[in-house]
Amino acid sequence: xxxxxxxxxxxxxxxxxxxxxxxxxxxxxxxxxxxxxxxxxxxxxxxxxxxxxxxxxxxxxxxxxxxxxxxxxxxxxxxxxxxxxxxxxxxxxxxxxxxxxxxxxxxxxxxxxxxxxxxxxxxxxxxxxxxxxxxxxxxxxxxxxxxxx
Numbered sequence: 001x002x003x004x005x006x007x008x009x010x011x012x013x014x015x016x017x018x019x020x021x022x023x024x025x026x027x028x029x030x031x032x033x034x035x036x037x038x039x040x041x042x043x044x045x046x047x048x049x050x051x052x053x054x055x056x057x058x059x060x061x062x063x064x065x066x067x068x069x070x071x072x073x074x075x076x077x078x079x080x081x082x083x084x085x086x087x088x089x090x091x092x093x094x095x096x097x098x099x100x101x102x103x104x105x106x107x108x109x110x111x112x113x114x115x116x117x118x119x120x121x122x123x124x125x126x127x128x129x130x131x132x133x134x135x136x137x138x139x140x141x142x143x144x145x146x147x148x149x
Contacts, residue, residue: 005137016043026069027061040102047129051099054124062088078144086132093125
């Protein structure tokens with residue numbers, strides 16, 4: 001994987017592991033339009049793993065064109081993050097193990113009404129694996145030092 005910008009590959013991996021904000025994913029619709037959505041993600045095995053309902057529009061879009069762009073960045077100053085491009089594959093998450101792991105990462109577990117709804121037996125879930133081909137990192141900590149004190 002090609003990582004350029006402010007951080008090393010190890011620093012990039014650490015940021016992705018420690019930053020629990022949604023990844024913003026851009027893809028193309030079958031008619032060639034652009035589509036952007038935010039998804040919870042889990043970095044694992046060199047990829048970003050996301051989950052969504054099997055009937056979500058993005059599943060159809062990625063079936064048509066697997067190319068994606070994405071960004072994971074902080075929402076509070078000083079801004080820093082990772083953006084990139086890659087390919088996405090979709091597969092069933094029959095046991096919803098990825099979705100459960102995402103609930104642990106983002107909400108500390110599944111003891112909530114959102115988890116009850118999304119983990120229901122009658123709801124089909126899929127995994128989206130984003131394999132980055134290029135990553136670019138940026139960190140505005142130094143340039144924003146006096147703006148965040």
